[in-house]
Amino acid sequence: MASESTAGPMPAAIAEAQGMWGYSRAQFVALIILVAALIVGPYFLYPVFLMKLLCFALFACAFNLLIGYVGLLSFGHAAYFGMGGYIAGYTAKAWGFTPEVAVIAGAVIAGLQGWVFGWIAIRRQGIYFAMITLALAQMVYFVCVQAPFTGGEDGIQAIPRGRLLGMFDLNEDMAMYWFVAAVFLAGFLMIHRIIHSPYGQVLKAIRENEPRATSLGYRTDDYKLVAFILSATLAGVAGGVKSLVFGIATLTDVHWSMSGEVVLMTLVGGLGTVFGPVVGAAVIVAMQNYLAEMGAWVTVIQGAIFVTVVLAFRRGLVGEIANLLKVKL
Numbered sequence: 001m002a003s004e005s006t007a008g009p010m011p012a013a014i015a016e017a018q019g020m021w022g023y024s025r026a027q028f029v030a031l032i033i034l035v036a037a038l039i040v041g042p043y044f045l046y047p048v049f050l051m052k053l054l055c056f057a058l059f060a061c062a063f064n065l066l067i068g069y070v071g072l073l074s075f076g077h078a079a080y081f082g083m084g085g086y087i088a089g090y091t092a093k094a095w096g097f098t099p100e101v102a103v104i105a106g107a108v109i110a111g112l113q114g115w116v117f118g119w120i121a122i123r124r125q126g127i128y129f130a131m132i133t134l135a136l137a138q139m140v141y142f143v144c145v146q147a148p149f150t151g152g153e154d155g156i157q158a159i160p161r162g163r164l165l166g167m168f169d170l171n172e173d174m175a176m177y178w179f180v181a182a183v184f185l186a187g188f189l190m191i192h193r194i195i196h197s198p199y200g201q202v203l204k205a206i207r208e209n210e211p212r213a214t215s216l217g218y219r220t221d222d223y224k225l226v227a228f229i230l231s232a233t234l235a236g237v238a239g240g241v242k243s244l245v246f247g248i249a250t251l252t253d254v255h256w257s258m259s260g261e262v263v264l265m266t267l268v269g270g271l272g273t274v275f276g277p278v279v280g281a282a283v284i285v286a287m288q289n290y291l292a293e294m295g296a297w298v299t300v301i302q303g304a305i306f307v308t309v310v311l312a313f314r315r316g317l318v319g320e321i322a323n324l325l326k327v328k329l
Contacts, residue, residue: 023192026327030275034188038181047177048245053285054184055242060265060277061191062234067263068272069195070227071207072122073130075259076137077235079117080110082254083140084236085243089159090149092244099162099170099179103240110236111229113140118228122221134256141254155250159243176245183241187234192274194230203227264302268309270316275329279318 023031041050059081066072088106091097097105121132144150151157161170170176194200205213206220214220243249252258261284269280284302291298313320322329 024328026322026325026329027274030329034275034278035185038185042174042177047173049285049289051173051177051180051245052242052289053282054180055238055245056262056265056285057278057281058184058187058241059235059238060262060269060281061188062231062238063262064266064269064271064273064277065191065194065234066227066231067266068276069200069203069207070224072224072228073263074121074133074228074231075130075256075263076117076133076135076140077231077262078254078256078258079137079140080114080232080235081239081242081258081262082144082249082251083113084110084239085249085253086144086150086156086239087236088240089156089243089249092162093156093159094149097162098166099164099244102162102244103183103237106240106243107233107236110239111233113236114229114232115225118225118232122224122228134259137254137256137259141251141256144251144254150249150251153251155248156243157248159247159249161244161247170244180241180245183237187237188278191234195274199223199226261302264306266316268305268316270319270322270329273316273318273322273329276316276318280316283317 038054059077063074063077066074066077084103084106086106087109088102091105092099092102117133117136120136121129124132145152149156161176163169164175164179168175168179170179195203202213202218202223205216205218206223210220239249239253242253265280265284266277267280268283269278270276283305287301287305288298291301294301309316315323318329
């Protein structure tokens with residue numbers, strides 16, 4: 001009897017935490033595994049590789065917020081990822097911003113950019129929306145080629161990592177890793193909270209049947225615009241952190257191929273799943289890292305993976321696992 005009385009509060013506390021944050025039991029377990037992996041990961045794998053993975057995982061999660069929960073396919077998300085990197089890198093190097101302020105600056109500019117581009121794009125749907133986002137992103141790319149502050153084709157090099165809050169030296173890889181892991185986890189939890197909030201439920205309603213959501217009195221364009229801004233801002237955070245990790249911001253991060261990579265990561269992991277983009281980013285980044293000696297063949301392999309996922313794993317890796325286990329991930 002005593003054991004029952006002492007064991008009783010723990011499941012209740014877990015259930016309360018799950019209800020507060022909107023986690024299913026499977027998601028709660030997956031979150032614990034994710035946090036554990038973040039803690040032990042740098043002791044088994046190269047920290048810089050893990051930091052790259054986490055930057056792209058946050059980028060993919062931000063993209064998934066838009067396509068997975070609103071149903072808007074953007075072919076221009078590299079514009080926000082790359083611009084966040086440029087602004088964070090420039091402010092850290094030229095103005096001496098601390099790393100957290102530099103990342104915030106990159107996120108703010110990316111968010112403002114998302115506000116303007118979103119306002120233009122959300123008035124169209126389907127392929128028209130996708131093409132507008134691609135065209136706007138290409139404009140950003142050519143601006144970055146010509147703008148003096150970006151360094152043109154050379155990019156911004158020798159970006160200092162600096163001292164977090166003016167106290168913690170991030171030049172050590174392990175110190176930088178914990179900063180990147182904290183930013184990723186904060187962004188991941190923020191996205192999860194958004195999609196499980198009343199606002200997130202409206203986004204899902206818009207994805208499923210926008211005319212019906214409109215008939216119920218929701219101003220769907222406003223909801224979509226806010227989602228676009230949030231997605232762009234978080235993509236800017238990911239880009240800003242990446243520029244600090246590697247000490248460089250280049251045209252690669254604003255190129256259209258980067259937009260294609262984040263689409264691939266999200267599809268491989270699973271659209272509309274919480275953990276899918278993280279898994280997809282891990283698969284693609286690991287493949288690029290360990291198959292780097294194959295050169296251009298890596299792109300061919302990526303294409304083969306894309307075709308395979310579209311034909312055989314329509315829900316993505318996490319989506320298929322969730323469907324098989326009859327759980328929500």
